[in-house]
Amino acid sequence: MGLFEDVSEFAQLHVAPYTVKVDRAGTFPHEAYEALKKEGHTALLVPKEYGGREGSIVDHVETCMALGSVCATTALCYMMHNVATMSIVAFGTPEQKEFYLPKIAAGELALALAFSETGTGTHFYNPEIKAEKTEGGYLLNGKKSFVTSAHYADYYLVLAANPQGEGLSVFATANNLSGMQHDDIAWDGLGMRGNASVPVYYEDVFVSDKFLIGSHGDGAGIVFNVVAPYFILGLASVYTGLSIAASTCAIEYATLRSYSDGSTLSKIETVQLHIASIFSSVSASKALTLNAAQSALDGKSDALALIISARLVASANAIDVCNHAMKVGGGHAYSKRLPLERYLRDAYAASVMAPSTDVLSVWLGKALTGQQIP
Secondary structure (H helix, E strand, O other), X not given: OOHHHHHHHXXXXXXXXXXXXXXXXXXXXXXXXXXXXXXXXHHOOOOXXXXXXXXXXXXXXXXXXXXXXXXXXXXXXXXXHHHHHHHHHXXXXXXXXXXXXXXXXXXXXXXXXXXXXXXXXXXOOOOOOEEEEEOOEEEEEEEEEEEOOOOOOOEEEEEEEOOOOOOEEEEEEEOOOOOEEEOOOOXXXXXXXXXXXXXXXXXXXXXXXXXXXXXXXOHHHHHHHHHHHHHHHHHHHHHHHHHHHHHHHHHHXXXXXXXXXXXXXXXXXXXXXXXXXXXXXXHHHHHHHHHHXXXXXXXXXXXXXXXXXXXXXXXXXXXXXXXXXXXXXXXXHHOOOOOHHHHHHHHOOOOOOOOOHHHHHHHHHHHHOOOOOO
């Protein structure tokens, strides 16, 4: 059994039972996430020397895709944990790796990203949050607008303007430091309703020197060498998984839905056209996303362009697939007797999640013409 199939089987047992509750109540998928930690999935990218699985970016993609095919909310939260973990793997000091990675591998710590800000929107790589040097560390002042897995994640990786001149820096902040305030009533998403993405305010929050990830100015490297491939491909994977879920649901419904004369919905030509379109789009998203991941793993020159393209295609296809699936489901889909309505709402987050598809399209154009990104 391959990784995708293995994680899919896990997700059916430990994630699927909570998806409806998570969506309707808009609550974080605690039970599913605890199962992910217990079974070692949150240790996917942790090197073996720290007790992890030392998975590759292809493993990251397959795992996020498999989770997304069962619950996009859970997959998205998990994906961000992986990105934060990989940031420490790639840029952390030996002391930081020794502190975080064994605990992540043991399922004792979950991580999240605190990058987005109201003032810079989808251009999260231009943070306004301030980090002032003080004795033994830094004082953080500012606001992060969407911190996914807020409260639940033990540490947030905070992107800030480099306190020692030009560039960016990343700090790891525990979720309960003095001076931090969570806006707990702010998240009421159209879709992805269990992400707990709330604003977090930092007011003279002291962060010790040892929680500066890597060195001063490493933030740009983290953003473009880790976040760019792992986050952007992670999103492509989540939305490809969502498309897989919608496709499976639509095809099963069309096959099983029978009329009084014994014929099924699948015998109708227009339904066949919808299903053909669905399958083609899902196949394209999956193939491109896996190809981009393999290109990144192999260090090929076209990796960045493929990664961005995979996200753009998977995001657009998720909405298109869900729209076609809703037509197949008809009244049963619209009345929420099928999960297709939830899939459609989740899919609409794809185009606005930073970096948005508009921004990524500009990046792709620059990449293809030899220009610097961003």
